Amino acid sequence: MRHVQQEQYLDIPEGVTVQIKARNITVTGPRGVLNNSVRHIDITFVKVNDKQIKLLMINGNRKQVASIRTVKSIVNNMIIGVTKGFKYKMRAVHAFFPPNLDVRKDGSLQIKNFLGCKKSVVIDALPGVTIELSKAQQGELIITGNDLQNVSQTAASIQQSCVPRNKDIRKFLDGIYVSEKGTVVEDM
Structure with missing residues (x-):
């Protein structure tokens, strides 16, 4: 069954600008600029006013209409990224052999002695992501960045x-x- 018209509204907070041209989204805020492309999804963006954007789909089936919420979540995560940023904390768990974690100068992470192995593993951070060792807790990594997809993928x-x-x-x-x-x- 075709849905004649489906729409979602996205609120834009103070201090953030959202520019959309040919389904290329650019969000600018106090922490930086993020770009994303949703050209593969047939969706229309309508600027209601400076504080609100309407996401519109006409004549879409059930799966196409579900993509409206996905695009809204992508843009909302971009807005959170340029205002607050994202932070993941990771802990090293071991039974006998403690892994040695080392952050290199180029931003990559080197893991040695995992399960007593001689081989070391190097993981590169994606663009815009920083990896640091926690000073408060031994064996804890702090991964920060503005782009949620890059932080979570790292x-x-x-x-x-x-x-x-x-x-x-x-x-x-x-x-x-x-x-x-x-x-x-952090929120107050």
Whole structure:
């Protein structure tokens, strides 16, 4: 069944500008500029006023109409990124061999001694993402950035690089896991 017209409204906070041209979205805020393209989704953006944008789809089926909410979430995450930023905390878990975590000068992470292995693993941070070791907690990483997709993908790459191979994962729970998700600028 075709839906004649579906629409969602997106509120723009103070101090943030959103520019949309040919479904290329540019969000500018106090923490920087983010760009994203949603050219693959047939959606219309209508500027209601300076504080609100309407996302509109005409004659879409059920799956196409569901993509309106996805695009709204993408733009909303971009707005949160340029105002507050995103922060993931990861903890190294080990039973016997503690992994050595080292942040290199180029921003990549080097993991040594995982499950007692001699081989070291190097994970590069995606653009706009910084990795640092926590000063308060040993074995904790703090991953920060403005783009949620890049921050979460960097955390996923770190977690997937530390999987016990050829071992029973019910017994060998060693690895580096996401312990906390939040924003860089904390809400009061």
